[in-house]
Amino acid sequence: MALGGRSGLQRWRVPLGFLVVLSFLLLSSPTWSLIAIGLSITLAGLALRGWASGHLRKNAELAVTGPYAYTRNPLYFGSLLMTLGAAVSGGSAWLAAGLLSSFLLVYYPVMRSEADHMNGLFKGEYAKWAAQVPLFIPRLTPYRAGYHRCFERGLYVQHREYQAFIGVALIFAVLALKAGGYVRLGG
Numbered sequence: 001m002a003l004g005g006r007s008g009l010q011r012w013r014v015p016l017g018f019l020v021v022l023s024f025l026l027l028s029s030p031t032w033s034l035i036a037i038g039l040s041i042t043l044a045g046l047a048l049r050g051w052a053s054g055h056l057r058k059n060a061e062l063a064v065t066g067p068y069a070y071t072r073n074p075l076y077f078g079s080l081l082m083t084l085g086a087a088v089s090g091g092s093a094w095l096a097a098g099l100l101s102s103f104l105l106v107y108y109p110v111m112r113s114e115a116d117h118m119n120g121l122f123k124g125e126y127a128k129w130a131a132q133v134p135l136f137i138p139r140l141t142p143y144r145a146g147y148h149r150c151f152e153r154g155l156y157v158q159h160r161e162y163q164a165f166i167g168v169a170l171i172f173a174v175l176a177l178k179a180g181g182y183v184r185l186g187g
Contacts, residue, residue, distance in 0.1 A: 020102050021171065028090035030175040038089030039172055045081025046168055048074055053161040054151035062122040064129050065149040069142035072115070072133050076107050082168065089175050111135055 030038075048067060052074035055066035067074035083103045087096035115135065119126045133143045156162070177183040 016102075016106065020099065021167075024086065024090055024095060024099060025171065025174050025178075027095055028092065028175060028178065030089050030091050030179040032179050034091050035089045035172065035175055035179055038085040038087070040085070041088060042082045042085030042168055042172070045078040045083075045085060046164060048078035048081060049164055050156055050161050051151060052078060053159040054153060054156045055149060056155060056159065058159075059121060062118065062125050062129065064133075064143060064145060064147050066151060067138075069133070069144070070138035070140075072130060072135050073111050074138075076111060077136060077138065079103070079107070082164070086171060086175075089172070 052063075052067045055068055056063045056075075067077075071077050080100075080103060083099050084096075087099045090096060090099070115130065119130070129143065129145070133139060174183065
């Protein structure tokens, strides 16, 4: 399915994400040690997303440099790391399972749909790259096809990737307030 005819999950992934985050914050039972571990995982995901956004020219050029040389979906892999970090910080195995299941339920179909869309835009070039670079789990060595492009800060800003940083800061602020006993929400 092309992105022009997006599925219900694709259209609703951001509003559903806010609902999942709110539920997570209400049900979490963070501790300082879990926050420290989870935050380090989340920051790795945030850095990966930032790096990826600085290599992405949406629908204009196939991104095959930077993190796109390791996985076709570094933005989503970064989001998975962020979700995993938050899940660890939340202090509940059931909550973590719910977060990760929600992520996969929403984002796997999105990745498949985007692959179809990109294949339509960049036919032969996409097929060559996709045959060498995994859909999601990164490969260990970079894909090299004569391309070289450096990270561009302007693309990071254009894609408003700083909003992910703001979201993470807010989520971890609430978790810290809960861990410190300053806020009593749910869990």
